[in-house]
Amino acid sequence: MLHAPSTLAIVVFLAMVGVTLGISVYLGRKAKSSAGYFAAHGQIPWLVNGVAFAGDYLSAASFLGICGMIAFYGYDGFLYSIGYLAGWVVALFVVAEPMKRLGKFTFADALNARFNSRGIKLAAGVSTLAVSVFYLIPQMVGAGALVQPLLGLPHWLGVVIVGTVVILIVVTAGMVSTTWVQFIKGALLVVFSTILTAMILERGFEVRRWREGHDFVSIGPARLSTLATDLAHESQLGYPEVLPAEGPWKGLPYVRLRNDGVVSVWRLREVEDVHNNYGGESIVMIDQTQTVTKTADGEMLINGKSADRGAIEPVGFISELPNDQKKTGPLGPLEFLSILQDSEVVLWANQKVVEEDGSVTTVYYPKPTPGSEILQPGASATFAGIRSEKFSDKLNFLSLMLALFCGTASLPHILIRYYTVKDEASARKSTIVGIACIGFFYILTLYMGLGAMTSGALDPTDSNMAAPLLARSISEWLFAIISAIAFTTVLGTVSGLILASSGAVTHDLLENLTTARFTDHQRVRIAKMASVVVGVVAIALGILFKELNVSYLVGWAFSVAASANLPALVMLLFWRGTTRQGIIAAVIVGMVSSLAWILLSGDTFASVYGLPKESSPMPFSQPGIVTIPLGFATLIAVSLVSRRRWAPGA
Amino acid sequence: MATRNARIGLVLFFVYLAFYAGFVLLAAFAPATMQRTPWAGVNLAIWYGFALIAAALLLALLYGAVCRLNDDSDADVA
Numbered sequence: 055m056l057h058a059p060s061t062l063a064i065v066v067f068l069a070m071v072g073v074t075l076g077i078s079v080y081l082g083r084k085a086k087s088s089a090g091y092f093a094a095h096g097q098i099p100w101l102v103n104g105v106a107f108a109g110d111y112l113s114a115a116s117f118l119g120i121c122g123m124i125a126f127y128g129y130d131g132f133l134y135s136i137g138y139l140a141g142w143v144v145a146l147f148v149v150a151e152p153m154k155r156l157g158k159f160t161f162a163d164a165l166n167a168r169f170n171s172r173g174i175k176l177a178a179g180v181s182t183l184a185v186s187v188f189y190l191i192p193q194m195v196g197a198g199a200l201v202q203p204l205l206g207l208p209h210w211l212g213v214v215i216v217g218t219v220v221i222l223i224v225v226t227a228g229m230v231s232t233t234w235v236q237f238i239k240g241a242l243l244v245v246f247s248t249i250l251t252a253m254i255l256e257r258g259f260e261v262r263r264w265r266e267g268h269d270f271v272s273i274g275p276a277r278l279s280t281l282a283t284d285l286a287h288e289s290q291l292g293y294p295e296v297l298p299a300e301g302p303w304k305g306l307p308y309v310r311l312r313n314d315g316v317v318s319v320w321r322l323r324e325v326e327d328v329h330n331n332y333g334g335e336s337i338v339m340i341d342q343t344q345t346v347t348k349t350a351d352g353e354m355l356i357n358g359k360s361a362d363r364g365a366i367e368p369v370g371f372i373s374e375l376p377n378d379q380k381k382t383g384p385l386g387p388l389e390f391l392s393i394l395q396d397s398e399v400v401l402w403a404n405q406k407v408v409e410e411d412g413s414v415t416t417v418y419y420p421k422p423t424p425g426s427e428i429l430q431p432g433a434s435a436t437f438a439g440i441r442s443e444k445f446s447d448k449l450n451f452l453s454l455m456l457a458l459f460c461g462t463a464s465l466p467h468i469l470i471r472y473y474t475v476k477d478e479a480s481a482r483k484s485t486i487v488g489i490a491c492i493g494f495f496y497i498l499t500l501y502m503g504l505g506a507m508t509s510g511a512l513d514p515t516d517s518n519m520a521a522p523l524l525a526r527s528i529s530e531w532l533f534a535i536i537s538a539i540a541f542t543t544v545l546g547t548v549s550g551l552i553l554a555s556s557g558a559v560t561h562d563l564l565e566n567l568t569t570a571r572f573t574d575h576q577r578v579r580i581a582k583m584a585s586v587v588v589g590v591v592a593i594a595l596g597i598l599f600k601e602l603n604v605s606y607l608v609g610w611a612f613s614v615a616a617s618a619n620l621p622a623l624v625m626l627l628f629w630r631g632t633t634r635q636g637i638i639a640a641v642i643v644g645m646v647s648s649l650a651w652i653l654l655s656g657d658t659f660a661s662v663y664g665l666p667k668e669s670s671p672m673p674f675s676q677p678g679i680v681t682i683p684l685g686f687a688t689l690i691a692v693s694l695v696s697r698r699r700w701a702p703g704a
Numbered sequence: 705m706a707t708r709n710a711r712i713g714l715v716l717f718f719v720y721l722a723f724y725a726g727f728v729l730l731a732a733f734a735p736a737t738m739q740r741t742p743w744a745g746v747n748l749a750i751w752y753g754f755a756l757i758a759a760a761l762l763l764a765l766l767y768g769a770v771c772r773l774n775d776d777s778d779a780d781v782a
Contacts, residue, residue: 129749136727136753143720143760147713147767392745429747430739431731440731448732455728459721478709482771486764493757500750627710 062534064205070538071219074238074545078223078231091228091578092159092557093473098233100480104487106233107471109240111138111462111492113189113547113608114196114518116499117243118540121524122517123436124503125370126401128428130437131503135496137455141462142492144620146485149463152627153472154481160554161466162562165622165641169634172566177641179562181618182466184645186555187595188611189467190548194596196518197544203519204537210597216541217593220548224556224585228578229474232549239546242539244491247498250521250536253528254505255390258382259397262371262510270367270420274339275325277332285311285340294318302407308417309340316358319343321419343419344369346515350412366418368523370512373422374398390501397425399507402514418514428507439674450674454609457678461612464619467547467554552592556584606661610652613678618644621685629690636693644685651677709771716763723759727752 089095098106116138123131157164162178194213201212223231273291276284282296294311297303303310307322320340327337344366347355356364375382376396385393401423407415427433432440436454439447462468472481506512506520511527513519522540526533560581565572572580622640625632652658655675656667730737731749738749 132750132753133731136756139757139760140720140724143717143724143763146764147717147720148710151707151709151713388744388746391750392741395741395745395747426739426747430735430749432735440735451732452728455724459724479771482709482768486761486768489764490761493761497754497757500753628714 060204060530060534060537062530063537066534066538067205067541070542071545074235074542075219075222075226077234077238078226081227081230081234086575086578088159088574088577088581090230091581092470092553092561094229094233096474096476098474100475100484101487102233102237103471103475103480103484105240105491106236106474107240107468107484107488108244108491108495109236109238109546110471110550111468111488111547112240112243112495112543114193114200114540114543116495117543118196118200118518118521119608120496120499121503121506121521122519123434124500125506125512125520125524126517127434128401128423128504128507129431130434132496132500133431133437133455134458135499137458138462139489139493139496140459142485142489144460144463145468146482146489148624148627149469150472150481150485151478152623153469154475154478157469157473159470159473160557160561161469161619162558164469165626165637168626169637171634171638173638174634174641175562175566177638178619178622179558179566181614181641181645182558182562183555184649185464185466185611185615185619186551186558187592188607188614189465190551190555190592191595191599192607193544193548193551194592195599197541197548198596198600199518200537200540200544203516204522204540209600213593213596213600216544216548217589217596220545220552220592221586221589223545223549224552224589225582228581228585229470229553232546232553233471233474235542235549236546239539239542240491243543244495244498246532246535246539247495247502250525250528250532251498251501251505253532254501254524255387256384257505257528258385258390259372259375259393259508260381261373261375261379270342272339272341273320275327275332275337276340278322278336278338281309281322281338281340285309301410306405306407308343318358319345319415319417321417341420343417344514345415345417347413347415350409366513366515368511369400369402369418369420369514370507371400371510372397372508373400387501390504391429394425394504394508395429398422399425399428401428401507402512404514416515428504446674449679450676453674453676453679456682457609457613457616457676460616460620460678460682464615464623465611466558466615466619467550470554470557471550548592552585552588555588556581559584559588606657609676610649613648613652613676613681614645616678617648617681617685618642620682621689625686625689625693629693631693631697632689633693633696635696636689636691639692640685640689643688644681647684648677648681651681712770713767716767720759720763724756727756 120131120134153164156167161182162175165178166174197216198209198212201207202209223235285296291311292313294313297310297312309320311318321343323339323341325337325339345357354361356366374397376393382393401421402418403421404416404418431437437451439451475481475484502521506524509524509527511523513523522533522537525536560577618641621644622637651672654670655672656670657675659665659670660667739747741747
């Protein structure tokens, strides 16, 4: 909302797209067979595959979402970093080598290695599609949301551009080109995040109340009982009309003032009467806020003015440094954190107010917060369970951390990368490289997020823009490059997802639902057609879900993957008693139970259905802590029963 | 069924799981402990987070060092 399109960003983005497509067309001849199309002939060097793991895994949610969450709430975004990385330990120690040994093209191949069962193929194919589509939607919506502010193009065009480029990448050379796109993206992301972090440390911290040239005003102290009269006579505010606190504003800590037809909203902040000047009465300051209003007839007002006249002012400043310093100069990585720990930062929170006529005003207000609190977990709504006294809230947190831990090693688009290297040793080595790249990047996210928080460049209405705006606060070039990398981030992840989906459609579903047998050449053609269809569906969903906040779908993907896929995979590897029926039951029960739990959860009630969170029948929102063990229990129970029933002589 | 590499992997997995579980449980049930600043003015929540990331890489390197190149010991261990 506070970003002008950048020509430089468009040029850098087009250059990256050009290079990517050039590579794809050049490599196209290497993907004529199924082995080439789905698994790059198993000839990708392990080092390249390791970096491509990072490119595949570090989606827009990782890069933009985590940086934004840290910039807005502090430590909580880093909890995602920790959980996402920990999942790779499961991938390396439990899954990597067996996947390479057992499978060929898809996740279902590995599960089906011992049984040759149509049922397993179908169940695993459906679960692959479900997980991949949940993951795909936020990536596509995110692509459109990025294009709008950065390139000045409409949302739908962003989705179509990204969708078309990805379809071309996947159709020309399948896994070969997808791997190289992911390699380039992974490498660029790590290199430029390192540069950005070095610049943040070099800049250090500086105390500023607000951006130069703009002052957010605080007025007071004043008696609460006479506030309306006092404000009406306030010359600094131009003798405004004080609107009565009626309707939804009644009881809220705001006062609304009208000057020349423009309504501004101010937040009341209670202060202590330290010198006893007010005889024990309630004393308040009023702080200027920023507002975005969507009127009932669809008009957008920013700070009470029409969108073409009003603008959101950038925020995010240090208001106090230790020992009354004004500026720190360059800082070391630990010094950066320890100084922030003892400082005060003005964060911005928000509150939605729904008027009786249906118009919605979101009020963004300053919230000075001690650094020690910022560097503690539990400030955001997602991780509020940490600071809650309720046991069910704590369980919700534990459940989310469990899903992150178990989900990575069950994501089909990650697992199929194991087929692209030549042997198990390469699978292992590439995972170690992946862990090094991803772990290093996640440490950088902490610095980039905190750097954005104190950069003075934050858009309080859009947390996803934290990293690009941080880059802009340093240099226009860096902004162009980081924005272009954000797009390639989407390209790399979406290519992997479309490839995993088209593999599931061709190899797991079509060949098992029909009696037709395809030649290798036909299979590649069908896979390419499936890629186009999945790509077009992804474009349609990306446009359709534009208005919804779909970032929670990534969480759905992790929970469903962990509940449906991991129990079957782990038990297949470590329990001889596993049967075909047990695997099919575990995949179906894990998938259905986790999905049902999510659809009935309080978070979904509030964010999707618009119903009160309390009306949900589920005790907490994250299903993993129940549905992952349920998947294991189902597999054991069904395997025991089916083995007894079909045992010789039984 | 379980190869030599798989057994080493399982041991390292449980070591990391214990370390990760310690972090999650401390965050949930002893948040005051996470606020302490044991060293260099940086709190335990950050130190523990960094340690989890570093431990993942160190254990991964250890696993890479002790694993057989391509483990064919399938049949010898049940």
